Amino acid sequence: MRDNRISEAVISRLPKYYRYLSELEAKGTQRVSSSKMSADMGLNASQIRRDLNCFGGFGQQGYGYQVNNLKNEIKKILGIGKKYTAVVVGAGNIGQALYKYTNFAEEGYNLAAIFDADQSVVDKEIDGITVRPIEELADFVINNEVNLGVITAPKRHAQRIADELVLLGVKGIWNFAPVDVVARKGVCVENVHLSDSLFVLSYRMRTNGED
Amino acid sequence: MRDNRISEAVISRLPKYYRYLSELEAKGTQRVSSSKMSADMGLNASQIRRDLNCFGGFGQQGYGYQVNNLKNEIKKILGIGKKYTAVVVGAGNIGQALYKYTNFAEEGYNLAAIFDADQSVVDKEIDGITVRPIEELADFVINNEVNLGVITAPKRHAQRIADELVLLGVKGIWNFAPVDVVARKGVCVENVHLSDSLFVLSYRMRTNGED
DNA sequence: CCAATTTTGTTACTCATTGCAAATACCTCC
């Protein structure tokens, strides 16, 4: 709480800390120092302390950080545990996979329904899930107070779907279509481009260290 | 080719350029300037020129960049189009989704087979694909000259699978398990943490701009 | 064919981020 401007770089490391601390907690570890975190995670110890200090003095000199406490603080910072209600739009491969993936629910992200425009997959129970027709999207979002939209539709529809979701009042868009979806101020967008990461991997494989 | 040290930041923007240029090419656009790219992609024009110039002078003063040519150059830089043979290890939701996703094949990434350790899903044709038993992984990788491993197994198995794949000679690991898989020097690893991006989105939704 | 315009390649500058080291605070053990 000491600096109002938290950099993107810091934010993007928080989930990693969260993951690491969850592991420690599961192992029953009570306390951890920045130097141990550094050794385990491959980040500079100084950077870790600095990052955490952006949000408050969680550590104690001469002792380190209390694992459970720190984990919960980061959880609060990231907004994990707040109840989110989401819809998945696009019942293709990725859409179905995300919808069926249960780990998100455990963290409080409830993927409440999945929609598709293709009549051939709608209203049939595929592999245990029922795909709803896109025409019901608006009603569902409003009646269930959906605040998060997951877009897994083909790229040509992505922006239009995003626009509709925003109009319906969602506060966040998690987009998997290979375009950069945009939204008006006040709505948060996270574009996930799987192939981008594959291309970066491919670049590294080609150049392998030196260039 | 003017600077041997290309920063991560530059590399991570290349796929975005590639995507954008592919769109332009599909529309039949012949030439593009850095200022147009800037306007369309929301990046600083100066940065775009600088990024591209890391790899050579692709542009022409007074003219701009030739779309088709630049796209192909970036394609080469990223190593897209080279033939990769990959295996997917873990036939859960994400594994199946990636395996069935055909766009990768179009870019030269051939996902040749999918494996799982769970006997109940093995050797049965599920939704058009056949899952192979994990015991056949080694033979398959060697016989088919697999150079890329995609890990979509539970996190407790991820590192062990990675180690085996590396031992079998793959040169790249594309990991979707929620752990940071590591590999010996010479093998490239790209860890994709979907929930990380969800958490970052969740943070932004909570703080929404100001903090 | 020449001048005006466009647009890149490149250098210089600013700002953010990372890394380091001294200082401070707290725990632990005797």
Next chain:
DNA sequence: GGAGGTATTTGCAATGAGTAACAAAATTGG
């Protein structure tokens, strides 16, 4: 309860990334 050790703070230096400004070069139009 005090001394020593441990680990965070905090301020500062160095590195790196992003932006702006400019000069060189090529195109375009008359």
